[in-house]
Amino acid sequence: MLVGILKDSHFSLLQEVEPTNSTSVTEFELVGFLDLQNFYTPVIVILLVIYLLILCGNSIIFTVIYAHPRLHIPMYYFVAVLAVLEVFYTTVTMPKILFDLLKSTKSISLNGCLLQIYFFHVLGITEACLITAMAYDRYLAICTTLKYSTTMTTKLCFQLMLGCCTCGLACPLPEIILTSHLPFCGPDRIWRMFCDFPPLISLACTDTSISIIVDFSLHLIVILGPIFLILLSYVKILRVVIRIKSSKGSQKVFSTCASHLVVVLAFFGTISFMYMRLTWMESLRYNRILAVIYAVLSPLFNPIIYSLRNKEIRDVIKQITSSSHLFCCEMK
Structure with missing residues (x-):
């Protein structure tokens, strides 16, 4: 029953599978770009701008935290590491996407595909765990204030x-090992702009029930596990907030958690919709769009969230900007 349900969830990926042959496939064609053939130039410009914004935004956050001793506390250590993760997370996919848009053949070897999948999931799972650790940090800071330090x-x-x-x-190793042992004998088209487990597994010319179950179980644990722990932390925080009689005190607690809550919603919202949506929501076109949104949404908005919502980081950035302005005026 479970295998049948999980196979159905991959139905849209199998819809465009071509007849198989006995030839072993060691190279795949990424065909998530087919609908964009007439719009390659604007797409390249948009994606390049997004990638540069991700690099600059996260680099600024990391540099600000690294360079200012007043931000050398656990809360900002987590934010700094998150910024580094976002840079690598996007770099796993975006340069390859941009390079493929510039050339006629958009191919990737099986080993290259598995390597991209592995690092994409390594960084994604690490980020999920880090966001959970940040929730635990907020719980300790608010619920055990006196013992926090x-x-x-x-x-x-x-x-x-x-x-x-x-x-x-x-976490991704079992599935990588399983997928690397699957026989691929055609077709060789991956209907995404970058490699991922579901579209690659769907191309195997053998029974993939075990791989599908492992894939589903991995995403179930990686998504629901952190969400449960984060909810548990915030339930306990909410109990403390309810006991605070001062409105200023409650507001301070909420402002402390606001940035993290937005990051949680952005990250787990996209990852949940990407990997755990229902069968009737499956569509090859939407899968491709969602995959790119999932790869860039969190890395793009996290620096904005932390620079706009976090007073300490905002104050330091203002201080740097003011100092730079004064320096420029003096130079003139």
Whole structure:
């Protein structure tokens, strides 16, 4: 029953599969660009601008935190690492997408495809774990205020980061190993702009029930596990907020958590819709669009969220801007 349901969820990917042959396929064609043949130039410009904004925005956040000692606390260590993750996360896919748009043949080897999938999921899972660790940090800061400085030490902060990275590196391995042993004998078209598990698995010329179950289980754990822990943290935070009689105190707590909550909604909203939506919502065209949105939405908006919603980072950026302006005036 479960296998049948999971197979149905991949129905749209199988709709455009061509007749198979006995030849072993070691190279695939990325055909998520077919609908854009007449719009390559504007698409390249838009994606390049988005990529540069992601690089600049996240680099600014990291540099601001690194360069200013007043931001050298666990909360901002997490934000700095998140900014680095966003840069690598986008770099796994975006340069390849831009390069493919510039050339006529948009191919990728099986090993290259698996490598892209692995790092895409490593960085995505690490980010999910890091966002969960940030929720735990907010819980400690608000619910155990007096003990926070002794509990959330720099050592614990880096241990949590190491745990996030370990989880990210380990989780995709079983599926990568399973997929690498699947026989591919045609067709060789991946209906995405970059490689991912579902469209690649759908091209295997054998029973893929185990791979489909592992893929679904991985995304179920990676999405629902962190969401549960984040909800648990915020339920406890909400209990503390309810007990605060001062409206200023409540407002301060909400402003402390606002940036993180927006990041949670942006990241887990897109990842949930991408990997856990119902069968009737499946469409090859929408799959391709959603895949790109999923790859760029969170990295693009996180720097904006933290620079606009976070007072400390905003104040430091203003300070840097004012200093630069004064320096320029003096030079003139």
